[in-house]
Amino acid sequence: MFLYLVIIAFFLWIAVFRYKRRNMYKLAAKIPSAGIELPMIGVAHTLAGDTEDIMSTLQFHSYAAMKNGGMVRMWLNHLLYIVMVDPVDLEYLLKTCMEKDDLHRFIRNIIGNGGIFAPVSIWRMRRKVLVPAFSPRSWRTS
Structure with a gap:
């Protein structure tokens, strides 16, 4: 009896998970695939x-x-990756959509907005300040 409840709870969890992400699935369906995706694991078998x-x-x-x-x-399982080869599209994407993934958001909740775990709006300003400090020109002494 307990096993049946666990199985039912698992399938309900999958249904709710997919329902919450239905818009992403609709948008992803518009992008062509390379044709080697399997259900549930995607392209994991090829990697x-x-x-x-x-x-x-x-x-x-x-x-x-x-x-x-x-x-x-x-x-790749439930994660969607998009392979892009056009440099103009990549430049636009990297300048506008640089939000971190779930693992970074989880670590940010524990550590806070320090270093690489900050959201894009904070990270970009800090990067502009920190990049000169790591430049080889700043290492030279006069």
Whole structure:
């Protein structure tokens, strides 16, 4: 009886999780895939092996992106990754959408807004102040 309740609770959790993310699934469906995604694990099976195998898989995805208008999607379990090859699109994306992922948000709740864990609005201002300190020119003494 307990096992049935656990299974029902698990499937209800999956249904609620997918319902909350339904808009992301709709948008992701508009982006072409490289054609090798499996249900539930996505492209995880293609990323197994040594570094040569992983690099050839990533190369395959970048070539597929070139054939499909500059981008393809990759699902890695529940995480959506988008492979982009157009430098103009990448520049726009990096300048406007640099929010950190869930792990960074979790660590930020524990540590606070220090260093790399700050949101983009805070991080960008601090980066402009800190970059000259790590430049090789600042290491030289006159």
